[in-house]
Amino acid sequence: MNAIAPLAFAAPSKVTDSVVAVRNVSKLYPGGVQALEDVSVDFPRGQLTSLLGPSGCGKTTLLKIIAGLLPATSGDVLVNGKPVAGPGPERAFVFQDFALMPWATVLRNVAFGLELRGTPKTEREEISRKYITQVGLSGFEERFPHELSGGMRQRVGLARALSVNADVLMMDEPFSAVDEQNRRKFQEDLLTLVANEKKTFIFVTHSIEEAVYVSDRIVLLSPRPGRIAEIIEPDINRDGDADAIRRHPVYLDTVDAIWQSLKTYLD
Incomplete structure (x- = not known):
């Protein structure tokens, strides 16, 4: 199985205000399927972080473990410094099927x-x-x-x-069931919500373009078992014209770099 090649990005900034902290989380499903292995990552306050990677890499599994809907086999998840033992009022989940x-x-x-x-x-x-x-x-x-x-x-x-x-909003491919025009409008609306609400958003998507468009940080997971392959922080100013983001050289270069890395797994 091919590994995802490292991306040519500077190291991400150190997270100093982490709302969600995932520490050495692994998930082994019955039957021996290892979905996640030793995942450690922080989710900063007031930012949107996307989970991105190949199908089956454990994105939704990790999201459900953070939500308390699924237990980890090993490791810990802390929200505001407190261990997650199940669903809680400080977390809200937007389901893919509404x-x-x-x-x-x-x-x-x-x-x-x-x-x-x-x-x-x-x-x-x-x-x-x-x-x-x-x-x-x-x-x-x-x-x-x-x-x-x-x-x-x-x-x-x-x-x-x-x-x-809730302090943390978790979204599992929330725009996958809508047409492209509505999807783009929802992405723009989401940027406004992130700016206005000052909450921590954790967003699962299969779309590289969507992840780069909406994200302050992108956590790229490797093929199963999911591990942290890279953390990317697109240096894009989202305060101006929303449409201009898609024409921004950093946006285009980041989309291409992630695709070049991911397609090594598909070859």
Whole structure:
């Protein structure tokens, strides 16, 4: 099995304000499939970090271990310095398949996490309406999931994750089910959310272009068993025209360098 060749990038900056710390995490599934091996990585406060790598390299496995939805075979995950032993209120998960309640309105779906926490109805609906507006769904509060497009349902899932005010938002290929036009719009909206919310985003994607476009840091995983192959910090100014990012020489060079590295595994 080919290893991923090192990329020609400067060493990433040292993380001084880590919200999530993964330490020597390995995952062995029943039947002997080694998904992850000795993974150690930090996720900085207020930044979006993408997990990128070949299919089967353990991206979603690592995300679910951080979320507390899956136990590690060995190693530890710390969130705000505390060991993860299961799901917790400081983490929110945006599922690839939306995971909406089909019998509930948009407002009820977005408010559901707050409802589980016992937040009073008036307060949780006020918070939910704020994030429904923020993700561009104002006016759809009383619609049901079957009345929405796939992209709109994804926005509901994102609003629900934002509404619980978790420190860490985990997103598992959140834009994979939408068309290219909506995907680009969602990517732009995500950059705005990262800038405004100041939370720690952990984002799984198969798309090199998407990872480079939205990420402050890219954690590149090797083919199974997943290990840290490289950590890349694209030096791109995201404060100006969003479309200009895709024309930026650093964006183009980073996309090409990651592709050149990944395709050695496909050869």
